[in-house]
Structure formats: C-alpha cells, structure tokens
Amino acid sequence: MSNKQKRFILPEDEIPRFWYNIQADMINKPLPPLNPATKEPLKPEDLYPIFAKELCQQELNQTDTWIEIPDEVRDMYKYYRSTPLVRAYGLEKALDTPAHIYFKNESVSPIGSHKLNSALAQAYYCKKEGVSNITTETGAGQWGAALSYAANVFGLEAAVYQVKISYEQKPYRRSIMQTFGAQVTPSPSMSTRAGKDILTKYPNHQGSLGTAISEAVELARTTPNCKYTLGSVLSHVTLHQTIIGLEAEKQMEMAGEYPDAIIACFGGGSNFGGIAFPFMRHTILEGKKTRYIAAEPASCPKLTRGKFEYDYGDEAGYTPLLPMYTLGHNFTPANIHAGGLRYHGAGVIVSQLIKDNLMEAVDIQQLDSFKAGCLFAKVEGIIPAPESCHAIAATINEALKCKESGEEKVLLFNLSGHGLIDMSAYDQYLAGNLTNYSLSDEEINKSLAEVNELNK
Numbered sequence: 001m002s003n004k005q006k007r008f009i010l011p012e013d014e015i016p017r018f019w020y021n022i023q024a025d026m027i028n029k030p031l032p033p034l035n036p037a038t039k040e041p042l043k044p045e046d047l048y049p050i051f052a053k054e055l056c057q058q059e060l061n062q063t064d065t066w067i068e069i070p071d072e073v074r075d076m077y078k079y080y081r082s083t084p085l086v087r088a089y090g091l092e093k094a095l096d097t098p099a100h101i102y103f104k105n106e107s108v109s110p111i112g113s114h115k116l117n118s119a120l121a122q123a124y125y126c127k128k129e130g131v132s133n134i135t136t137e138t139g140a141g142q143w144g145a146a147l148s149y150a151a152n153v154f155g156l157e158a159a160v161y162q163v164k165i166s167y168e169q170k171p172y173r174r175s176i177m178q179t180f181g182a183q184v185t186p187s188p189s190m191s192t193r194a195g196k197d198i199l200t201k202y203p204n205h206q207g208s209l210g211t212a213i214s215e216a217v218e219l220a221r222t223t224p225n226c227k228y229t230l231g232s233v234l235s236h237v238t239l240h241q242t243i244i245g246l247e248a249e250k251q252m253e254m255a256g257e258y259p260d261a262i263i264a265c266f267g268g269g270s271n272f273g274g275i276a277f278p279f280m281r282h283t284i285l286e287g288k289k290t291r292y293i294a295a296e297p298a299s300c301p302k303l304t305r306g307k308f309e310y311d312y313g314d315e316a317g318y319t320p321l322l323p324m325y326t327l328g329h330n331f332t333p334a335n336i337h338a339g340g341l342r343y344h345g346a347g348v349i350v351s352q353l354i355k356d357n358l359m360e361a362v363d364i365q366q367l368d369s370f371k372a373g374c375l376f377a378k379v380e381g382i383i384p385a386p387e388s389c390h391a392i393a394a395t396i397n398e399a400l401k402c403k404e405s406g407e408e409k410v411l412l413f414n415l416s417g418h419g420l421i422d423m424s425a426y427d428q429y430l431a432g433n434l435t436n437y438s439l440s441d442e443e444i445n446k447s448l449a450e451v452n453e454l455n456k
C-alpha cells in the first residue's frame with residue numbers, strides 16, 4: 001500500500017491559463033438559440049441587456065478553441081485550485097472491483113462545490129464592464145453561495161432568488177450567502193411581476209429553478225446597472241467549468257492512466273461538461289474511445305425521457321428559445337433532495353452531443369443515490385452532496401459491471417460538492433423517510449404539450 005499514491009495535485013503555475021471551448025471542435029454545432037418574439041437566431045447583442053458583454057460573446061463563440069482565463073480570475077482560482085484528483089482505493093476495495101476509480105474533488109472550494117469556477121469569472125466580467133449589481137437564482141443554494149462569494153471578491157452587490165422549498169430545507173446556505181453580504185429572497189415572491197403571476201395562479205407553489213430564474217431575469221431587466229448571472233445550462237458557464245477537466249487531464253497523466261469512462265451528475269450540465277469536454281476533445285479529434293456518462297435523477301429525466309425541441313429556459317418564458325432536451329419549461333420535478341438537479345432542460349451543447357451519440361445518460365433513483373453516498377462517506381471519508389451522490393451511484397454501477405466481466409477499466413467521476421450543509425437530507429434518508437419517485441409518460445407528455453405548441 002505504501003507506494004500507492006492517493007492524491008494528485010498540480011503546482012500553482014500548472015493551473016490552466018485557458019478554458020476549452022468545445023463548440024469550436026464540434027462537427028455538428030449546436031443549433032442557434034432563437035429570439036422568442038421574431039424566431040430569428042440570437043445575436044450576442046440581443047443578450048447584452050441581461051448578461052455581461054464578454055459572457056454573451058463566449059456564449060455564442062463557435063470559433064475560438066481556447067479562451068484565456070483573466071489573471072484576476074486565475075489569481076482567485078489559486079485560493080483552492082488545483083483541486084485534488086484522488087484514487088478511490090477505499091471504494092475499489094469495498095466493491096471488490098478490478099476497476100481503477102478516480103475522482104476529481106471539487107468539494108474543496110471555499111463554498112464546497114464546483115460552482116465557484118464560473119461565479120468568479122462571471123462576477124469579474126460584470127465588474128470589468130462597470131456593473132454594480134448582480135442577480136441570480138439558486139436551487140439548493142450552491143450557486144447563490146458561489147455568486148455571493150464572487151460578488152464580494154469583486155466588490156459587487158448580489159441579490160439572490162432562492163427556490164422556496166430549498167430556502168426552507170437548506171437554511172444554512174442562506175446564512176452563507178448573507179455572510180458574504182448578499183440579499184436573499186425565497187421564490188416565487190411578491191417582489192416581481194413574474195412571482196406575483198405564479199403565486200396568483202398557484203398560491204402554494206414550492207418554487208423551482210424556473211420560477212427563480214424568471215424573477216432574477218426580471219430584476220436585471222428592470223434595474224439599472226444590474227446584470228443577471230446563471231450557474232448552469234448556458235454554454236459560457238460550462239466553458240468556465242472546463243478548468244476541472246483540463247486539470248484532470250494533467251493529473252491523470254501524473255497517475256499514468258487514461259479514463260475509459262467519465263461520469264458526472266447532471267443538473268444543467270456544467271460540472272458534467274466541465275470534466276468531460278477536455279477529454280471529449282480527443283474523441284472528436286483523434287477518435288479516442290472514451291465513454292461519457294451523465295447521471296440524472298429518475299424524477300427529472302430530461303436526457304433519457306425528454307424531447308429535443310426549442311424551449312424556454314425558465315418558467316415564465318423570458319429567456320431565448322433554446323434547442324435542447326427538455327421536459328417542458330412548466331415541468332415541476334418532485335421535491336428530491338438533490339435540489340441542483342431539479343431543472344427541466346439540458347443545455348444546447350450537451351443536447352447536440354447526445355443527438356450525435358458522443359455521450360450517454362443514466363437515471364438514478366433517490367434511494368440508490370443516498371445509498372451510494374453513504375458508502376462513499378464510509379470508505380473515502382467525504383460526505384458527498386446529494387447531487388454528487390448520483391455520479392457516485394452511476395460509477396458504482398460501472399465498477400460492478402467490471403467486477404462481473406473482470407475488466408480493469410479506469411473510471412473517473414466528478415465529486416461536484418460536499419454534503420456537509422445538506423445533512424438534513426441525510427437525516428431523512430437515515431430515518432427511512434425518503435422515497436423514490438416514478439414518473440409516468442402521461443405526466444411527461446402533459447408538460448411537453450406546451451413545448452409542442454411552441455415548435456409549430
């Protein structure tokens with residue numbers, strides 16, 4: 001055991017200096033987002049009222065493969081990067097598998113998840129443009145916490161709309177946001193037109209990422225010098241997250257191995273794309289045979305049971321129309337504890353990659369995810385975020401297949417965050433109070449009906 005290296009860490013000067021833009025290498029580019037009023041393809045200028053200009057350009061950039069990380073952002077990455085690549089010897093032993101299991105530990109960031117990688121970049125570009133206020137939505141509170149931290153770093157005011165159910169289930173995330181100086185409002189709220197409309201129709205609405213996005217976008221559009229920011233789904237967010245995979249590439253080299261399969265949980269796709277895309281580059285350009293597996297919750301199965309259509313990114317229909325796998329923008333997922341995975345759509349890049357069979361997706365039931373998370377905690381010593389438990393469950397499934405076949409495959413998964421602020425979810429699991437949710441085709445078809453109308 002003594003000569004087995006457990007963790008692989010890069011020196012500071014090896015932290016990547018560029019993000020990787022997979023759009024430039026994709027053979028079939030994502031279809032263009034459409035302006036919902038004119039149904040014309042979106043131009044970067046159309047997004048300027050909502051997002052910082054550089055981010056709008058990054059969003060639609062299909063030509064530049066490498067995008068330089070600004071020094072100011074890279075300096076802040078140094079507070080927690082590189083994150084360790086870890087060989088999961090404990091998990092391998094517990095599963096008695098011949099597979100080599102590695103994970104990239106993004107839970108070591110100051111707010112406990114990968115979200116900070118994009119929050120720092122987005123806050124920086126807003127600051128550079130002279131913006132004073134930023135706003136956003138948050139589900140489980142991970143993105144809101146990251147954005148609050150980043151706003152504080154770059155001297156911006158942050159207003160966060162938090163999905164009501166999470167606001168109540170995860171009070172400590174709210175405290176973290178407030179500690180960094182952010183103003184936090186549960187959504188739907190009476191503070192916006194969108195929130196009022198939703199509450200009038202559904203007085204007991206528990207909130208969803210869709211309702212919170214609608215409120216935050218409205219605030220950005222109606223407040224001078226205020227920009228909206230988004231923690232997932234959009235292409236520029238995933239671009240910033242490629243720092244994960246670019247580091248992992250170097251670290252796997254230190255370990256002398258190359259992954260056969262790369263696995264990550266899937267909400268809007270940013271941590272998945274972040275770890276997968278730098279490796280997928282070699283699949284697209286050199287035909288490298290690697291599997292890329294997105295693990296989504298069975299209660300919100302947009303990749304495996306959704307439909308590829310143009311749909312809104314939010315409940316109220318404020319965002320551009322995005323070509324993506326979707327369950328319908330009015331789909332309200334069951335109240336699973338992996339709040340960060342309760343989103344109806346998949347993002348335009350990943351949706352195109354699924355269509356082109358460059359990646360696959362699996363559905364994980366809530367109870368299986370927590371069972372995997374508890375095993376991981378016991379054998380690797382880290383309590384994973386409920387979201388990350390989905391990646392662990394999918395990895396365990398692959399490792400057990402290796403046990404059956406005797407194959408010594410190399411598996412790499414992303415540990416997107418720790419669960420230390422989600423212990424109420426673990427309490428519920430340990431007390432036997434959690435259930436699986438089954439979703440009928442009728443329910444899915446019902447929420448897709450409106451999307452079908454949109455695409456007529």
Ligand SMILES: *Cc1c(COP(=O)(O)O)cnc(C)c1O
Nearest residue numbers: 142232267268269270271340417
């Ligand atoms: C937000 C979040 C996710 C899901 O978002 P993606 O954009 O799909 O990565 C997953 N894990 C954690 C810990 C999160 O905070």
